[in-house]
Amino acid sequence: MVAMRWLAWLLFAAGSAALTFSQGGAQPAPQPQEGGVHFGEIGDPTKWPLSAIGTVRIIWGIGYSKQCTGTLVGPRLVLTAAHCVHMNGKALPPDHVHFLAGLNKGMPGAHSLAARLDVAPGYIATEAPTAAGAANDWALITLEATIPVKPIAVQALDEFAFAAVARSGAALQVGYGKDRPYLPSVRRECAIKPGANTGTFTFECLLNFGYSGAPILADVAGEPAVIGIGTLVYFAADKRPVMGVACSSTQFSARVGELLGAR
The missing domain is CATH 2.40.10.10 (Trypsin-like serine proteases)
Incomplete structure (x- = not known):
């Protein structure tokens, strides 16, 4: 109740x-407008x-x-x-x-x-x-409650596996942003590159408010796995989003394993 x-x-x-x-x-954030810019299907x-x-x-x-x-x-x-x-x-x-x-x-x-x-x-x-x-x-x-849905695995990629995913263009990002807050947006062929700082990488996928935490997924062992999450976006002088920075799953995969193993 x-x-x-x-x-x-x-x-x-x-x-x-x-x-x-x-x-x-x-x-x-304003309410989404019909005909506005959307960052994915x-x-x-x-x-x-x-x-x-x-x-x-x-x-x-x-x-x-x-x-x-x-x-x-x-x-x-x-x-x-x-x-x-x-x-x-x-x-x-x-x-x-x-x-x-x-x-x-x-x-x-x-x-x-x-x-x-x-x-x-x-x-x-x-x-x-x-x-x-x-x-x-x-x-x-x-x-508090169990969600009756199959979870998505978290996979930490080494630099070689990351480079292979980046070359393939097969990464995708899913999220709920300001442009479409009540339905999921999916951006396929998500461009990713190694970041300037350890534990991060850059992406050009879902670039708007609301997509913080949005997972970047890649096929690992035949199933989608989380390889990072969006954390911030760089905007040009004309307020056009140009690039995002992601927190790599190398940063949190161990803690996810610890918490799941404790249950």
Whole structure:
């Protein structure tokens, strides 16, 4: 009953309050406009692996919410960007953090409140995400309830495997952005390159507010696996997004394994 009340409130808040999307820094976001710029094709949230990807939504008081993208990497474990679960330099209480899996025109396939937040040990909260901090911009959310969807594996790639994926052009990114907040966007043939800092890489895929935490996937052993998550976007002087910086799965794969192994 409590979960149903929370879900009803989440759907009400999404429809009545302006969302604040946090990729590249939290700021008020306008409602999506018909005919606006979109950064990927519409995906089917009822089919795996998209059914394991959803929104991490923060509800703080009346009239304020913040949304990022999250990925189910265990039955009760969600991966997202660390800055998504921080506000005013502090980690949010778990009971203000929600995961809505497989969001389909605003209706989730499954929902759970967070029970615990596990943030990268080296993460330093800043007013806006930075390239220097991208390698530690990850967080794992332990949920109160099990999500009845197959999780997506996390795979740390060495430099040779990463280079092979980059050459193949087969990486893709899935997320919920300001341009399309209630349906998943999919960007195929996602261009990725090694980053300037250890533990990061650059990408040219989903480049908009809301795609923080959006997984970048590659085929590993015949199935999609998370190889990184979006953390920030660089914008040109004319406000055109030009490149994103991702936190590599080499940074969080071990912790994911520890948390899953402890259960």
